[in-house]
Amino acid sequence: MGMAAVVVCNGDDGGGCRLWGMVAVVVDYGEVVTSMASSTAIVRPETASDPARLANVNPRVRRQMGRNEDRISNLPSSLMAHILSFLPTKDAVATGILSTKWKYTWTTITNLDFDDELLLESINLQKCTKRKLRVVEMSFINFVNRVLLRNLTDLHTFRLRCTRSYDVSNLNFFISTALARNLRELHLFLEMEGYNGLPREIFTCTSLVAIELVGRFVLNVPTLVRLQNLKTLVMKTLEFSDDDSINRLLSGCPLLEEFSIRSSDLKNISVFHISAPALKSLVLNCWSMGGYKFVLNTPNLQDLQYHDYIAEGYSMNKLNALVNADIGFVSRGHHVPEKLVAEFV
Structure with a gap:
């Protein structure tokens, strides 16, 4: 069963972190093809693994990351x-x-x-x-x-x-x-x-x-x-x-x-x-x-x-x-x- 990640980006805070409005995961057609996750903040892998770069991430983004709020499901x-x-x-x-x-x-x-x-x-x-x-x-x-x-x-x-x-x-x-x-x-x-x-x-x-x-x-x-x-x-x-x-x-x-x-x-x-x-x-x-x-x-x-x-x-x-x-x-x-x-x- 193949799997691939698909993302839709809402913007870049300029500090190595992107805000994603949708995260989709593609799997077998007969079962699940795409799923949407919450409006959350996801850092790039290279940023997450580097404490110095992570410290430069916009504080607003870090706060949103901590909340991990599911805005879509609240509609x-x-x-x-x-x-x-x-x-x-x-x-x-x-x-x-x-x-x-x-x-x-x-x-x-x-x-x-x-x-x-x-x-x-x-x-x-x-x-x-x-x-x-x-x-x-x-x-x-x-x-x-x-x-x-x-x-x-x-x-x-x-x-x-x-x-x-x-x-x-x-x-x-x-x-x-x-x-x-x-x-x-x-x-x-x-x-x-x-x-x-x-x-x-x-x-x-x-x-x-x-x-x-x-x-x-x-x-x-x-x-x-x-x-x-x-x-x-x-x-x-x-x-x-x-x-x-x-x-x-x-x-x-x-x-x-x-x-x-x-x-x-x-x-x-x-x-x-x-x-x-x-x-x-x-x-x-x-x-x-x-x-x-x-x-x-x-x-x-x-x-x-x-x-x-x-x-x-x-x-x-x-x-x-x-x-x-x-x-x-x-x-x-x-x-x-x-x-x-x-x-x-």
């Missing part, structure tokens, strides 16, 4: 949980070893952030056997499962990043469990191969206000989409199944204000129809060879970024509310028609 539990919500979940969970008061604080955090890269970064994948790698991957799945079973509070943010191939049923269970906690923001980075479909609950979670989807999989949108409170939708490197998938998705998001599609595959789209009355910001940056007709019905659009090959045709309402536009066309050897440019002016 209200709600504030402690709020602070932990800004850490990667593996770090937040690890604080449970500090004391009785810290033991269950992480079970009330409202932001959950799981990233298997944090687990794999210390492993030499080229030298790792398949059996060992599978054990490591399962430790990640088991960790996420344990946290979701222990943390039963309503969630503000759920972020899941997976770069390895996992059982789809496990991933969809994690996503569905988070959605059931009145989730407000969902961020999914499913970069592994073989993922074949999001759980349907994503499309009917009325508490969601922001969704970010990144991954190389086909976005199959069900018939029923009910995202009445969704205001931000970001998609990257996805593939759309057909024209209706986009139409069904947007029709179920009446309050959508920000819509972004980047590096996504539009080869299955013949008519790219964006109809969103409340939309204020649109980013379309796909470079899809333009094999579709682009229809834009966004009367309140204020910011537009559109980079792609020239489409087969364009149809759009007057963009009277437009304030900023960043337009980039690639014409595949032909000049950009002036009439087309006028559509965006």
Whole structure:
């Protein structure tokens, strides 16, 4: 089991002593990864071993060293949980070893952030056997499962990043469990191969206000989409199944204000129809060879970024509310028609 010390420094008194606001100890991912100690004064080893240098340490620092006061643990539990919500979940969970008061604080955090890269970064994948790698991957799945079973509070943010191939049923269970906690923001980075479909609950979670989807999989949108409170939708490197998938998705998001599609595959789209009355910001940056007709019905659009090959045709309402536009066309050897440019002016 490897171990390493991590420290966050608040300042230097100039006399060979530093005041540390946090001390973290990194150990095995499946158990404890990081723990935080008290706001205390820690002298450098070379200073502690030299009485003459130690005598020069600022008296204020020496007094704090003597008190060894645990200021963090004296904070209200709600504030402690709020602070932990800004850490990667593996770090937040690890604080449970500090004391009785810290033991269950992480079970009330409202932001959950799981990233298997944090687990794999210390492993030499080229030298790792398949059996060992599978054990490591399962430790990640088991960790996420344990946290979701222990943390039963309503969630503000759920972020899941997976770069390895996992059982789809496990991933969809994690996503569905988070959605059931009145989730407000969902961020999914499913970069592994073989993922074949999001759980349907994503499309009917009325508490969601922001969704970010990144991954190389086909976005199959069900018939029923009910995202009445969704205001931000970001998609990257996805593939759309057909024209209706986009139409069904947007029709179920009446309050959508920000819509972004980047590096996504539009080869299955013949008519790219964006109809969103409340939309204020649109980013379309796909470079899809333009094999579709682009229809834009966004009367309140204020910011537009559109980079792609020239489409087969364009149809759009007057963009009277437009304030900023960043337009980039690639014409595949032909000049950009002036009439087309006028559509965006």
